[in-house]
Amino acid sequence: MKRGGLIVLVLILAAGAVSAVWGITTRERALAELTKETREMAVVTVATTKPSKGAAAEEVSLPGNIQPFTDAAIFARVSGYLKSRNADIGSHVKTGQVLAEIDTPDVDQQLLQARADLASAVANAKLAQTTADRYEDLMKTDSVSRQDLDNAVGGLEAKKAAVASAEANVKRLEAMQKFRVIHAPFDGVITARSTDIGALIGSGNAAKELFHIASMDRLRIYVNVPQSYSAAARVGTETSIEIQNLPGRTFKGKLTRTAQSIDTTSRTLLAEIDLDNPGGVILPGSFAQVSLKVPGEATTFRLPVNALIFRSEGLRVAVVNNGVIALRPVTLGRDFGNTVEIVNGLTGNEAVVVNPPDSLAEGQAVIVAPAAEPKKPQP
Numbered sequence: 560m561k562r563g564g565l566i567v568l569v570l571i572l573a574a575g576a577v578s579a580v581w582g583i584t585t586r587e588r589a590l591a592e593l594t595k596e597t598r599e600m601a602v603v604t605v606a607t608t609k610p611s612k613g614a615a616a617e618e619v620s621l622p623g624n625i626q627p628f629t630d631a632a633i634f635a636r637v638s639g640y641l642k643s644r645n646a647d648i649g650s651h652v653k654t655g656q657v658l659a660e661i662d663t664p665d666v667d668q669q670l671l672q673a674r675a676d677l678a679s680a681v682a683n684a685k686l687a688q689t690t691a692d693r694y695e696d697l698m699k700t701d702s703v704s705r706q707d708l709d710n711a712v713g714g715l716e717a718k719k720a721a722v723a724s725a726e727a728n729v730k731r732l733e734a735m736q737k738f739r740v741i742h743a744p745f746d747g748v749i750t751a752r753s754t755d756i757g758a759l760i761g762s763g764n765a766a767k768e769l770f771h772i773a774s775m776d777r778l779r780i781y782v783n784v785p786q787s788y789s790a791a792a793r794v795g796t797e798t799s800i801e802i803q804n805l806p807g808r809t810f811k812g813k814l815t816r817t818a819q820s821i822d823t824t825s826r827t828l829l830a831e832i833d834l835d836n837p838g839g840v841i842l843p844g845s846f847a848q849v850s851l852k853v854p855g856e857a858t859t860f861r862l863p864v865n866a867l868i869f870r871s872e873g874l875r876v877a878v879v880n881n882g883v884i885a886l887r888p889v890t891l892g893r894d895f896g897n898t899v900e901i902v903n904g905l906t907g908n909e910a911v912v913v914n915p916p917d918s919l920a921e922g923q924a925v926i927v928a929p930a931a932e933p934k935k936p937q938p
Contacts, residue, residue, distance in 0.1 A: 602926050603916065603926070604926045605877075605919075605925045605926070605927060606927075607913065608911055608913050609907070610861065610862055610905050610907050610911060612907050618851065619851050619893065620849070621782050621783070622783075622846065622847070622848065623780045623781060623782045623847035623849040624781045624846070625846075626844070627747070627773035627775065627779070628778055628779050628833070629774035630774070631744055631773075633744075633768065633769050633771065634762075635661060635741065635761070636738035636762055637666050637736070638665060638666075638762045638765070639661040639662050639665065640759060641661055641662075641757060641758045642662040642756070644755065646752070648749055648751065650748065652743040652746070652748070652749060652772065654743060654745050655742050656743045658749075659740075659754070659769065660740050661738075661739040663736065663739045666735050666736050670733065676725045677722070679725075680721040680722040680724075680725040681725075684721070687715040687718040687719075690715070691711040691712050691714070694711040746774065747772045748772065748773055748775050748839070752769070752770055752771075753768050754770075773843055776835070776836055777833065777834070777836060779831055779832070779834075780834055780847055781830070782829075782831075782851070783829060784817075785827055786821055786828065789828040791851065791852075792817055792828055792851065794816060794817070796814040797811070797812075797852050798832055798850060798852070799811060799812075799850040800832070800849055801847065801848045802847050804842075805840070812832045816830070817829065817831070818830075859900050860900070860905050861898045862899060863898055863913060864896075864897060865913055866912065866913050866914075866915070868919070874889055876912070877912035877915045878909040878912070879927055880910075883923070884922065884924075885922075886919075886920075886921050887904050887909070889903065890903035890904055
């Protein structure tokens with residue numbers, strides 16, 4: 560009886576141990592499955608696209624600023640009152656043509672005084688010459704001392720220097736007096752007039768612009784070329800120019816010079832196009848749309864706009880590599896609306912994430928969603 564009870568007790572203990580082991584195993588299996596499901600649910604699912612390959616841009620359109628080839632503000636060199644005016648806004652003038660004349664009473668009086676000073680200096684020089692000659696004759700008979708002769712000769716040299724100074728002052732004032740007549744420095748058109756007859760004309764720090772003249776037969780067009788296209792902005796590159804107020808007309812020009820330096824603020828290269836303007840059809844100051852021909856030396860790619868990631872460190876795109884995210888820096892080219900041009904940073908074989916979440920980080924594991932199958936047409 561005792562042996563049978565012992566066997567029953569052993570069986571009960573064995574059954575309890577088996578039940579405990581089974582329960583622990585079941586709980587561990589459930590915990591592992593729950594952990595796996597949690598991890599799978601934590602992994603972000605993303606949609607990807609491949610960059611579409613395209614040839615480098617053959618032509619890029621850029622805004623241009625049209626300026627006169629030669630442009631000058633005309634100021635007065637002498638003070639006075641405007642006596643006459645022979646040009647107004649829009650007047651076509653030739654080189655050397657008289658634009659205006661200034662009445663200069665102050666300079667005129669200074670010139671008269673300078674001429675009188677010159678005459679006085681000449682008279683003093685003549686007297687000094689006579690005195691020096693007389694002392695030289697007296698010196699031969701020892702009638703004067705050597706010191707008296709040296710004083711006379713020195714006085715003569717001083718008087719000659721005074722004559723030279725007076726002559727220079729007269730010439731200076733005569734040159735100043737010539738500035739009372741204002742001439743056109745080159746052929747052009749008067750684009751501004753800031754004075755009229757009887758107005759007080761100042762010079763120096765008090766000078767005020769009288770006229771503004773611009774040459775119209777040849778123009779300069781300034782274009783800021785983005786850094787990504789700066790290598791294509793070579794001297795001699797052909798351009799097409801369209802102007803808003805001249806619809807339907809296209810003007811041809813060539814790039815003639817560049818700044819040879821990228822502006823650190825705008826990251827652009829300043830380029831200049833010279834354009835002939837016979838008849839003055841194109842007005843300086845106009846806005847121009849310049850089409851710059853870019854040689855097809857490099858390959859670019861296109862991506863949807865919603866694939867771009869804007870971060871503080873710069874523009875990025877998210878690329879999936881073996882289920883892991885890599886953030887690639889890229890350089891933008893042209894904007895085509897729904898798509899943008901990528902000129903640097905891609906090879907074309909990448910799987911680029913579309914609509915990436917803001918929390919996407921370098922090295923993050925993701926699941927790539929299967930591509931949607933195209934819908935079959937309804938019969």
